[in-house]
Amino acid sequence: MRDPALDAVMEALKTVNDPELHRDLVSLGMIERAEVSGGVAAVKVNLTTPACPLKGKIEGDVREAVMAVPGITDVVVTFGAMVRAPSQPALPGVKHVLLVGSGKGGVGKSSVAVNIAAALARDGAKVGLLDADVYGPSVAHMMGQGAAKVTANAERKMQPIEAHGVRFISMANLSPAGQALVWRGPMLHSAVQQFLKDAAWGDLDYLIVDLPPGTGDVQLSLTQTVQVTGAVIVTTPQDVALIDAARAIDMFRKASVPVLGIVENMSYFVAPDTGLTYDLFGRGGSRKLGAEHLLLGEVPIDMEVRKDSDAGVPAVLAHPDSVASAALTQIARNLAGQVSVRSMAQSLQQSLADLPDQLTVV
Template sequence: MNEVSAPELGGQVAAEWVSVEGKQATLTVPFAVTDESLQPLQQHAVLGQWQWQKQIKVAKLRNSQPDLPMTFGNVIVVSSGKGGVGKSSVSVNLALALQQMGAKVGLLDADIYGPSIATMMGGQDSPLEFTENNKMLPKQRWDIAVNSLGYLVQPGDATIWRGPMASGALQQLFNDTRWGSLDYLIVDMPPGTGDVQLTLAQKLPVTGAIVVTTPQTIALADAEKGIAMFNKVSVPLVGIIENMSYFSCPSCGHEEPIFGSEGGLRVAKEHNIPLLGQWPLQRQLRESLDGQQPFIRQHPEHPLAREIFATAQRTARHLYFQRQAESQ
């Protein structure tokens, strides 16, 4: 196994991930990976003689607040220093990609100032159901457990909440939802780095944080504030996702860096954290979010869909290896 180079799996294939029965070989990976990760094994001169299949058994990683109950495998918060950079779009697509890769995924919309997950994932046609013990039953959308203030309050009602009320409501949404057993819970944070965000970062058992930014200077400055906030409360950063990196002209293929170029990469390098992905501005992505038709399910071979899957894979991989390294 030592000689199999598999960057998507974090380097080499660990021998303990492999089990063989007759002509069937199974790769059991402790983080979400795409089926393409099997390629180095399938294409290997000797190992390629077996029929390879993938199995995901996501490792439950230590969270940053060990005194809090940890009912999920891994809580990933998605934040942005600045509004409108595509944080909710990233949260939705990361959740969808991780689910497609074989993980059990939940999605919590903690963005009280604009709970758009309910709109993007749908499910607003019927009220949220409750158990006998008054626990909320999340909506099941494309096999993802989803809860959002958007299912509970009228649009506009939550935006006037003050800090303590907002963070209290969000913690309740987190704690009082019957999530079931999850590998990853993606939390779409409110934009910014104020009291509500700081309280949430401290109160939720966060395994890792992602900062979403556009390459624009003004957005990058806010992204750095987000990085500083997570560092301050000792929440490990998984990396940066640069959204709206460029616009690819459908007619001539020219790539126009509308918001500047490589800003996310620069900030990632400066802070020594991974750049998890660079997503272009894509009309179909916006349409899919407006029309509740998941883009990566409809166009899995589209270059952006492939980048979304690669981003989800890097996220899961970095989270796993980072935490492994920290615990040694």
């Protein structure tokens, strides 16, 4: 016999929408379990990412909807998470490849990539980080593993190094320290292929790729080698950086890679002695890139971020309560949310494509 109270709870949950996907939790399959005992409703929501940026709102909306059911005196909401893979996963075991790029060097792209990866891993996602800046690799140092060496496993695949809950590979861990690489395009393409397909990445929700600056061979090789979910553009607010960021956006457009958002780094500076805010480079300049590109967040200039990078610990872990770390954490969650939105859109498109051309009504 069906439980009328449970049926009423499920009907109430049909009125709760995911704030980003704009569909109700029941039709999205996000209600893993619902139970009613002694007037207390227990609901487990399976989020589309452990780094859901609107988890608090979902919890509040669930509580409000279920508490309105007659006879319910309390609601206990718990969460699980499962990152949904696209119909064609990027690599075996890897659900999403996310590129972090910039039109020019010196905008803090690698620092942003490292902190995004660490923040997603801390939230519970399975994360990999590929340092594709072959000529100027810095990820190994920022992860505190500059002296480590990449080894091969029993299947003769490269075994990523693990630090701070993130699996990563960097050319810095494959070549002698301080040695310059003088490679032409075909060698870069071969290296990118090996990093992606000859590495034992295992099961990953997200593989973050720290690209070299500009719009060159590595970017082209990546977009031709693997199915990319989307790209993040890192820029600083001043016009000279925005001009190059616009070129990077155009490159991804031509390569059919969606730009999931913009990160404005070095956006402003808060004086530690007075608390006054200074817009050293013209805060908000990234909005000139167009309203069609989501601003994932603004990261202030913060000496702790630089110190933490030099010390080999991502700032989101070393100083999680700082303004810069809070901004980077929110950027990571906003990015995860955009990936969920895109995955759902692709799923709906695939469902429509699978429908017969003509439906017969009986």
